[in-house]
Amino acid sequence: xxxxxAADRPWLDALFLGxxxxxxxxxxxxxxxxxxxxxxxxxxxxxxxxxAISTRAAMHPEYQAxxxxxxxxxxxxxxxxxRSVPFHSPRYIGHMASDLLLPGLAAQILTLPYNPNxxxxxxxxxxxxxxxxxxxxxxxMLGYPDDTTRPDCAFGHLTSGGTVANYQALRLxxxxxxxxxxxxxxxxxxxxxxxxxxxxxxxxxxxxxxxLDRANTWLAAxxxxxxxxxxxxxxxxxxEFLGMVDFxxxxxxxxxxxxxxxxxxxxxxxxxxxxxGLGRNQLELLPERGMRLDADALDEVLARCERERQPxxxxxxxxxxxxxxxxxxxxxxxxxxxxxxxxxxxxxxHVDGAWGGYLATLFRNEDGGLRTIDEVGEGxxxxxxxxxxxxxxxxxxxxSVTVDPHKLGYLPYGAGAFICRDHRAVALLAEAADYVxxxxxxxxxxxxxxxxxxxxxxxxxxxAAAAAVYVTHKVLPLDHAHFGRLPRQTVLAAEAFHxxxxxxxxxVDGVARVAVPFAPDSNLVCLAIxxxxxxxxxxxxxxxxRLHDELRADPRQPLQMKQFFGSxxxxxxxxxxxxxxxxxxxxxxxxxxxxxxxxxxxxxxVILRHTLMNPYLIDHTNGxxxxxxxxxxxxxxxxxxxxx
Numbered sequence: 316x317x318x319x320x321a322a323d324r325p326w327l328d329a330l331f332l333g334x335x336x337x338x339x340x341x342x343x344x345x346x347x348x349x350x351x352x353x354x355x356x357x358x359x360x361x362x363x364x365x366x367a368i369s370t371r372a373a374m375h376p377e378y379q380a381x382x383x384x385x386x387x388x389x390x391x392x393x394x395x396x397x398r399s400v401p402f403h404s405p406r407y408i409g410h411m412a413s414d415l416l417l418p419g420l421a422a423q424i425l426t427l428p429y430n431p432n433x434x435x436x437x438x439x440x441x442x443x444x445x446x447x448x449x450x451x452x453x454x455x456m457l458g459y460p461d462d463t464t465r466p467d468c469a470f471g472h473l474t475s476g477g478t479v480a481n482y483q484a485l486r487l488x489x490x491x492x493x494x495x496x497x498x499x500x501x502x503x504x505x506x507x508x509x510x511x512x513x514x515x516x517x518x519x520x521x522x523x524x525x526x527l528d529r530a531n532t533w534l535a536a537x538x539x540x541x542x543x544x545x546x547x548x549x550x551x552x553x554x555e556f557l558g559m560v561d562f563x564x565x566x567x568x569x570x571x572x573x574x575x576x577x578x579x580x581x582x583x584x585x586x587x588x589x590x591x592g593l594g595r596n597q598l599e600l601l602p603e604r605g606m607r608l609d610a611d612a613l614d615e616v617l618a619r620c621e622r623e624r625q626p627x628x629x630x631x632x633x634x635x636x637x638x639x640x641x642x643x644x645x646x647x648x649x650x651x652x653x654x655x656x657x658x659x660x661x662x663x664x665h666v667d668g669a670w671g672g673y674l675a676t677l678f679r680n681e682d683g684g685l686r687t688i689d690e691v692g693e694g695x696x697x698x699x700x701x702x703x704x705x706x707x708x709x710x711x712x713x714x715s716v717t718v719d720p721h722k723l724g725y726l727p728y729g730a731g732a733f734i735c736r737d738h739r740a741v742a743l744l745a746e747a748a749d750y751v752x753x754x755x756x757x758x759x760x761x762x763x764x765x766x767x768x769x770x771x772x773x774x775x776x777x778x779a780a781a782a783a784v785y786v787t788h789k790v791l792p793l794d795h796a797h798f799g800r801l802p803r804q805t806v807l808a809a810e811a812f813h814x815x816x817x818x819x820x821x822x823v824d825g826v827a828r829v830a831v832p833f834a835p836d837s838n839l840v841c842l843a844i845x846x847x848x849x850x851x852x853x854x855x856x857x858x859x860x861r862l863h864d865e866l867r868a869d870p871r872q873p874l875q876m877k878q879f880f881g882s883x884x885x886x887x888x889x890x891x892x893x894x895x896x897x898x899x900x901x902x903x904x905x906x907x908x909x910x911x912x913x914x915x916x917x918x919x920x921v922i923l924r925h926t927l928m929n930p931y932l933i934d935h936t937n938g939x940x941x942x943x944x945x946x947x948x949x950x951x952x953x954x955x956x957x958x959x
Contacts, residue, residue, distance in 0.1 A: 326800065327930055330791075331414045331725075334404050334931055342417060349425040398870045400880065405932045405941040408925045409866070409882035411637070411670060411722045419726040422786035423779045431778025433473075434768030442778030445785040446473055447764045450734060452785070453718055455683050456675050456793035457668075458711025459736045463760035466528075470738030470764070472771050473720075473730055473781055477669030478583035479772055480717040480733035483744075485574070485587045486772070487715060487735060488629045488663040490743035491523045492516060493554035496566060498530060500552040503545065506533050512566045516626055519652070519661025520714045524739050559592045572628035572662075573597050575616060577608040577643055578890045579636045581667060593628075603891050606639060606833045607702070608632060610647035617655050627655075627662040632713075634706065635671025638884045638924065640839025642671060644702060646709035663714040669731065671837055672718030676799035677806070678707040686795060694803075696810045703836050711736075720784045723802060723928060730780045745769045801930060805838035808927040808942060812840045815946045822950040826957050830902040832886065832922060833895075841884070842923040842949075845903035846957055852900070852909040853917040858956070859883065860921060865952055879945045882926070885919040888912075896920070 332338050372378050401407050403414040431439035433446050450471025455461040459469035474480045495515040499508045506529040509515040518526065530549075534542055554562040563569060571593055576584050578600040588598050599616060602609045613630065620627055630652060632643040645666055652664050668675075677699075678686050688704040699707070710716065713736065720730040735741060738760070746769050768774065791798040813831055820829040825847055832843045844862065845855040866881035868874075888896040888910065897907045899920065911917045925945075932941045 327804075330416055330418070330801075331930070332403065332417060332420070334414070334929075338417065342421065345417075345421045346424055349421070350428070353425075353428050398874070400868045401874055404880075405929045405934070406878065406945075407880040407929065408927055408932070408941075408945060409868075409880045411926050411928070413725060413928045413930075415727055416725040416787055416791075418790040419720075419724075419783035419787040423727055423783035426779035426782040429778070433776045433778040433781055434766075434771070434774065436765035439778040442781045443765055443767055444761060446767065446778070446781035447761055449473065449781060449785040449788060450732065452788040452793055453672075453732055453734050454736075456679055457672075457713075457716055457718075457734060458675075458679075458683075458685065458708075459734065461683075466739065467524075467737045468760060469734060469736050470741050471732055471734035472764075472767060473732050473776065473784060474772070475729040475776075476721065476731040477581070477667065477717045477719045478586065478731070480669070480719075480731045481581070481583045481665075481667060482587045482590060483733040483772060484663075484665040484715045484717065485591055485593075485629065486744055487740060488520075488665065489572075489591065489593075490555065491520055491663070491740050492572065492626070492628055492661075493562065494743055495523055495526050496562075496569070497549050497552035497554070498526065500565065501545070501548040503530060503533070503549065506530055512568050513624065514659065516566075516569050516572075517656075517659055517661045519656035520663045520737075520740065522656075522661065524737055527739060527743070568624075570625055571597055572626035573599050573620065574629045574631065575599050575601055575613065575627060576631035577601050577633055577636075578603060579638060579641070580631055580633055581637055581669070584631065597628075602889075603895070605895065606641040606836075606891060608643040608648070609892075610644050610651070613648065613651055617651060617660060621655070621658065621660045627660060629663050629665050632664065632666050632706075634666050634668035634710075634716075635674065635837050635839075637670060639833070639841060640670065640835055640837040640926075641833070642703045642706045642836040645706040645713065649709050649712040664712075666710060666713050666716045668710075669717050669719040670722055672716065672732075673720075673723035673793075673798070674802050674806075674837055675707055675710060676793050676797075677795050677802055678704070679794045679799070681792070681794045681796055683794075691795070695806060696814070697834070698806050698810065698837075700836065720787075723805075724784070724787065725801065725928075726783050726787060727780070730784055732784070741770050744771075802838070804930040804932075805928045808929075808932040809835050809838040809840050811933060811940070812925060812927055812942050812946075815942055816840070816842060819946045819950055822947075823953050827953050828903040829953075830899075832899040832902065832920075838927045840925050840927060842925070843886075843899060843903045843920060844923065844953065845905055847904075850904060850906040850909065851917075852905050852911075852920065853914065855903070855905055856916045856919075856921040859923065861956060862949075862952060863921075863923065866923070878948050879941075881945075882924045883921060884924045885921050887919040 332342055402412040431442040433439045433443045436443050451461045453471050454469035460467055462468055495509060495518055496512055499515050534545060550556055563571060574584060574588060574597060585595050585598055588595055601612050630648050632645045632648045634642055649664050652662060677691055680686055685708055688701060691699055691704060715735040718732045720726040720732060721728045813835060816831050823829060827847055828845045830843050832841055844859055846858055849855055863883040866879060868880060886899060900907050909917055
């Protein structure tokens, strides 16, 4: 099996603090250098002002007492933090966290004392520009247009995480879907507004943006007083002004739109629908086939929606599920959008790439072009499968994407990101009406978003996080030759783990049955385990929970008591389908008849889940494979727990 060699990895040595803190001198040098630089900046801002804090202040008893209390509390905090989860270590292969990239960590520490608030250039004249540029960096990675001279240039901004980015996707899709109805209700003439509410509500994102453009062009030709009158008239008809109840009461032929998402989708979609007032009942979860969204089921639901005149707001595809790392058929979802929009049932497509977004760097050339499947697959055993390559190739055709820099971007929490393909629609999210009716073709792109708070959900947001993301992307451009070398290591590790699982199964043969329930799409690998001779699901689940108890962080024990850290998840028939569930149960000798939907611990299969994102899992310098070490440890614990 192809594996990374030591020659592939010397570039890693300056990127992380390191599992052993090997780069402590580098980080300390950077922090001290730029802390001093910050102090000099303060001293050179009106140096004629006298120091407010006297040099003698440190000698005062109250000063010294406060310093003592401060140091005491910090010592206690430092001691308490030693019970934290050791994400930095290659012995940690649990949840979606790892060591942090030094460029981002240093940039964030450097920026923190300046305390910029990225909602307006008045509060963050430097970092707000960096955030807009970071959005364009991510847009290029996804295959969206990133040329700011284009009227349809993409736009992205940072959030606290993928959950808020998904909320923003809902906000934008809803605003764009409802705006043509508001134009029609206000009676705006001469711009080819659809003649009925159903057609206006179901134009689709591209036609909706084109209508917004025509409205702006028409409005610009009106006298100033007429412009103001029409702006007020349209604003009073918008869903954002009326609210859900009044908007749909005024348009009784319309129903509240649905969101279609795979059953494996993150719970943020349910939360988002509640938050926006659409209601959890409008979220329709679609079945999986082969651990991916069932494209045929999506088509069937869309056909039913058309028959029932049920609007669809958004179809969601997941690019690396949180639990399993599997990749939905993004290409099939955007194809469905195009087909059904042509038939009068328009909707947006959003990709939740909170986990897998940065894997797109493996598919991107330095010039921004898409790499072929053979180019991407060089050196891998099976990655990427044709379905996975097709999904990443289709990202540029979607309407918006969520990406989490604080996951596979190796940056500090919280740094999520929302990116949309065409920035013109973002005007509909603005608090001020003049942004809605604005000719973006004649506007300076960067100047437009210097008041970022007009468009984003937050009222305050960290400029330090924006600096961390931007600097990291500058040091490691988002293509296969630079940043892509990091996820390459993780996929190679997943392939090594997948191959090693067969050795684990052989090592515990006769004691337990071990299998990978489904081949990994990316860098998450799961293990199903069942004691030998057992056919009962509840008994198998109880054993895996006991095993996981030894792999999870326990703040009551010293960290050194744990050899390795892992996580667990579950497989449910409603998520994977009955046929797939039966296949997986059979892999480890479990009887499907013991699966009880009403049971406490036998309505699902408990499995171990491993996130292989630490780049040092295979340490060629010291000849260590932490993957082999973990699997050997697992074999020992399985035998010990099942010893007679």
